[in-house]
Amino acid sequence: MSVVVSGSFFLSCSKPSQVHGHLNFQNPMPRWKQNFTVVRCCNRSSWEKPRAQNNYYELLGVSLDSNAQEIKEAYRKLQKKYHPDIVGQKGHEYTLMLNEAYEVLMKEDQRRKYDESLGQMRLRFDNNDMPLGYSTWKGPSRPQALFVDENACIGCRECVHHASNTFTMDEVHGCARVKVQFGDDDQNIEVSIKSCPVNCIYLVEAEELAVLEFLTQPQPKEGYGIFGGGWERPGNVFKAAESFRKQLKREAATRQSQRTGGTVEETPAQAEARAHASMNIKLESFLKTWKWVKEALGMNIN
């Protein structure tokens, strides 16, 4: 019997609807497996939801907003790689997890429940003192800042390896991000920027950093009844930041025009205001966080 069944294994499945784990792969581990082990090992304190222990999306290598077709294709591709018929008994545990992930994500109601549990976990992280996803500064203030495009990042850990005080792995999203701006000496940072196989580490303007770091985080999508919902992040974070800035400018301009030409030209201003009304409502929530980010950052810089 090649699967080792121990007491601890059993406990890991002692709660129904829980993902089970124990991998005894001899091969060098791909990323998801390392993640998985790490996630599993983290202390199981009482508040932690058992389901949150690994991410089905990450396991299947699909994005949070992927449709059934994409999930199906990813599932088949992985099955072809890891099914016990192909790799033998050692694929058993992994295939079990794949089957569970597939079962949940393919059923609309189960997927929504799962997404909710994921969201809860993430909100909990966000409420912690350390706002996950925002970098802190070390040393003197600089005009430029480091930024990892998490959409492009393949999670190779190269940068973490070379400059571990600066970069960190986000195990939930499976990508690297900046923990401390310039936490290592410049030479190490240069090596890690160069070693990135997809060139996703950028030097950006320091004032742009907060916007980028805010936008790169997956945001909850608005749901309409049973449709929509879930989480998404902009496909190109730089473009998103640009349009965000434009929106800010436009808003400022609108306010200006409202203040100056109050009574003179009523109809065009009204039309413009109406056009931007919905945008303003949306922006309000953005701005709140934006201010908060500024505050947090300001404190860190000082």
Add this chain to the structure above:
Amino acid sequence: MLNSLPMFLLMIIYVKSMYEYDTKWGMAEPAAYTVASDSETTGEEKSSSFPEIAIGVDIGTSQCSVAVWNGSQVELLKNTRNQKMMRSYVTFKDDIPSGGVSSQLSHEHELLSGATIFNMKRLIGRVDTDPVVHSSKTLPFLVQTLDIGVRPFIAALVNNMWRSTTPEEVLAIFLVELRALAEAQLKRPIRNVVLTVPVSFSRFQLTRIERACAMAGLHVLRLMPEPTAVALLYGQQQQQASHDNMGSGSEKIALIFNMGAGYCDVAVTATAGGVSQIKSLAGSTIGGEDLLQNMMSHLLPDSESLFKSHGVKEIKLMGLLRVATQDAIHRLSSQTSVQVDVDLGDGLKICKVVDRDEFEEVNKKVFKKCESLIMQCLQDAKLEVEDVNDVIIVGGCSYVPKVKNLVTNIFKGKELYKGMNPLEAAVCGAAVEGAVASGINDPFGNLDLLTIQATPLAIGIRADGNNFVPVIPRNTTMPARKDVVFTTIRDNQTEALILVYEGEGKKAEENHLLGYFKIVGIPAAPKGVPEINVCMDIDASNVLRVLVGVVMPGSRQPAIPVMEVRMPTVDDGHGWCAESLNRTYGATLDLVTLQKKA
């Protein structure tokens, strides 16, 4: 298991004397067999130098065949009489039995003289309370039942003497012949096989098939439900087609309807890029044999009472009627009416004209069942008739016009899938799986295939009184692992009986008992407090393990060592086993499902 051992050893001696194999092939090493029959059948055994390609074997109720991947395609092996399809029977003459692979029958009637045993696939692993066993009593050899839930007594008439045998032995004899045939043609020793089995086979029946293979010195690499073997072949054809068209290889849904002489199986498969996902399976013990028996009792209404005594005369009579009816049914596939003219002796003569409508009317129930199997399968797969891209009919009964009609009617006149030989599809699929599971690679990507299987029957335990509580439901993707938490029904209950069943019935006794064991040492606590976790794990080679642990609330550690039991543990007589357990323990060691606290 002990009582079957002498027969088992006898078998080896018989095998040894009959086929003088090179001993280095490990043919006559009893130790190897006993291990093979009870060890797990994983596909880990890669031979030292180069991977041995497992052969695909289809042992049907009436016909069997063997095929192998020859490096570029599937090749069906022929016997010395140039037959691809060989009759599944064993004739006991003098001392040496001979099977349908090698021997030549002088006449069909010889098959029905009482010395020939066939239809064993219908009887293997069944107890004598099973209606299928009872309906097999009209076969022209001895099937005796005691109706207490033990295996039936089966015997062949040799020189006016009843010589007893078992379904396993009969299957093993022609598996040995098939193996010899393959070894002679492939010029290499054969050890690994992929066998096709009916969907409705219980796990206990599967162990009987494995036992028969072990007796024949074969190692079972996979037991594939028949329609899933066809699904694999379909997956291969689709992939080749998409290669040719440079197509994107979009997903295709196929419904496979396989009706042979003994069993009727349905599967729904979703195929894309060489991966076939089995969405649902359904199967039943109905087939050509039922058509034949219904027709026989139609032609000779009091046949059952007539054949009860199983005298030499009756057997001959039974044989004559069987051959005539079989012939009539075959002819009805192409003609609308046939003349049945048979002299059964003793002034008993049948002279009748039977038309197709009559035949269909007599077998109305069988065809109704076929329809309900298809509908159930579609429903389980959560698909509509319109979602199905291809409808595939295979098996011997696919030649019956009514079967074709009922399938096309369900699918609103959709044209049936062509490009598959109805009789060879299953064995070809098994051969492809044999190559895939042996780790063979094909440079053209023809073996870049995978079948993701599903469990055909639910598995669970007896709980909540006499109910069957499934732990792994039907049509769960394999490999599978699920668990359910149970608890005690009385205060300070320290022991609990776990009865593992397989099937679809609501009541425990409507299902097949797979095994049982007792949990002892549960810490004394009020009822409903201890959490008894029953976890079931099925791996890709279909090995079922049941794990039971007891956890007390507030603790993260199991209170007693976890029990792990490989199923099935029952070896025989599962009918009276459950009754006896029930008599001894009643409900004292029962469990109930623990309601999850919200």
